[in-house]
Amino acid sequence: MADQSAIARATGVAASKYRVPFNTPGIHGNELDHIAQAIRNRHISGDGAFTRKCSAYLEDALGAARVLLTPSCTHALELAAFLLDVGPGDEVIVPAFTFVSTPNAFVLRGARPVFADIRPDTLNLDERKLPKVVTDKTKAIVPVHYAGVACAMEPILHRARVSGAAVVEDDAHGLFGAFGGQPLGTFGKMATLSFHETKNVICGEGGALVINDPALIERAEIVREKGTNRSQFFRGEVDRYTWVDVGSSYLPSDILAAFLYGQLEHAPDIQAARQHVWDRYMEGLVDWAEQQGVALPTVPTGCEPAYHLFYLLMPDLETRTRFIAHLNEAGIQAVFHYQPLNTSHMGQLFGGKPGDCPVAEHVSDCLVRLPFFNTLTEEQLNLVIERVTAFHV
Secondary structure, eight states: OOOHHHHHHHHTOOOOSSSBOSOOOOOOSSHHHHHHHHHHTTOOSSSOHHHHHHHHHHHHHHTOSEEEEESOHHHHHHHHHHHTTOOTTOEEEEESSSOTHHHHHHHTTTOEEEEEOBOTTTOSBOGGGHHHHOOTTEEEEOOBOGGGOOOOHHHHHHHHHHHTOEEEEEOTTTTTOEETTEETTSSSSEEEEEOBTTSSSOOBSOEEEEEOOGGGHHHHHHHHBTTBOHHHHHTTSSSSOOBOSOOOBOOOOHHHHHHHHHHHTTHHHHHHHHHHHHHHHHHHHHHHHHHHTOBOOOOOTTEEOOOOOOEEEOSSHHHHHHHHHHHHTTTBOOBOOOOOGGGSHHHHHTTOOTTSSHHHHHHHHHEEEOOOOTTOOHHHHHHHHHHHHTOOO
């Protein structure tokens, strides 16, 4: 991997005030060279050479029918909502413990989000709650593979088939994870990916729509290109392009794709580095966690995690607050995560209320994420583990 300190000096990147920051975006190979090549190609708008390279890489890695890069995972979710013709009167099932983009993409199309509670083990959407929340108005079920650990997809898919709903996987955490040997992001009709700087492979801001139903590909290209058949025109399939459907602009710059391709070229190394961090945390903290009554991540049998993050579940909010302060005093940045959507201002406008999703509400108060990034050093890992195990609940 690239020398991060040399890159920091060359690019003028400021050092973090933390000895161990929560996240540090890394450069791993030819990212900067690829950006220069994109500029030399004289094509830095959407769907240039590097965009095509990234799409091809991801299609091959996932075995997906089509992968379309987008400016963010949020945009990919919005594109999925377009393709499902989500509208007023529709309901979309989302876990209460997720980022606001998951419901927002469907709310923008007029749908009402319905919040389902999460499992206490994997923190994923609890498939056992679906019979109570799925109705004849349910247009889509959107499971989120939290921390890159697979949801229980078979019962979710079964419930979707019975109700006539589509499954859209929010796979922002799960790229390169799998269940039963099948890549996450390939179970539903569509899936969405994130390349935000906190993810495994990054380009600052970026995302992708994974299309597993070939019948959606042509319209996806049209909607993504402002409602025009421009993609078909450039392939020589039509003699001119024009406005043929509703749409918006969901194309990232080829400069971003150039950076992303430099990351994808080193994806196996990145995943190996992240697995090492995850394994070191698990091995170094398992005895302490058992003694202190702290829960560690759960990985079900058959699941191959994406090694996106590592969290601890403290007994309560007061203990978590003390724990974060304890790490901060040693220069270690640890952070909590989502607030339960059913208790949020917007969530309550859509019918959610405190007490609806007790597991999500409890987890939101207790979860803390440890520093986790591709270039975390052994010295930093040792410091975090030593400081964590010095804490007494």
